[in-house]
Amino acid sequence: MATAKNRIPAKNGRNRNHSTSTRKPSGRTIMSPVEAEYLSVEGCERLTNLSRSTWRRYAYAGTVASCKVGGRLIIPRSEVNRILQGAMRPALATAERN
Numbered sequence: 001m002a003t004a005k006n007r008i009p010a011k012n013g014r015n016r017n018h019s020t021s022t023r024k025p026s027g028r029t030i031m032s033p034v035e036a037e038y039l040s041v042e043g044c045e046r047l048t049n050l051s052r053s054t055w056r057r058y059a060y061a062g063t064v065a066s067c068k069v070g071g072r073l074i075i076p077r078s079e080v081n082r083i084l085q086g087a088m089r090p091a092l093a094t095a096e097r098n
Contacts, residue, residue, distance in 0.1 A: 038074040
């Protein structure tokens with residue numbers, strides 16, 4: 001059920017609901033667990049704690065695949081995961097020390 005604030009009058013006089021999320025009867029919003037295939041530079045920053053300028057530098061240097069869509073630089077999630085995997089340190093061997 002839409003509230004008065006998300007209703008916009010339609011051209012024919014009836015109200016349309018412009019809500020894009022699904023609401024449970026309890027009033028909580030249900031978010032789908034879909035991950036984005038592409039991330040903005042800001043999304044990469046939030047995910048990895050590397051700065052936006054670092055992601056832009058990686059993109060323009062060709063370190064990561066990227067493209068511009070409507071003036072916005074986007075990077076495939078697979079490239080972000082690849083960079084993160086490259087930054088992983090190998091597990092320490094449990095060798096006995098003398």
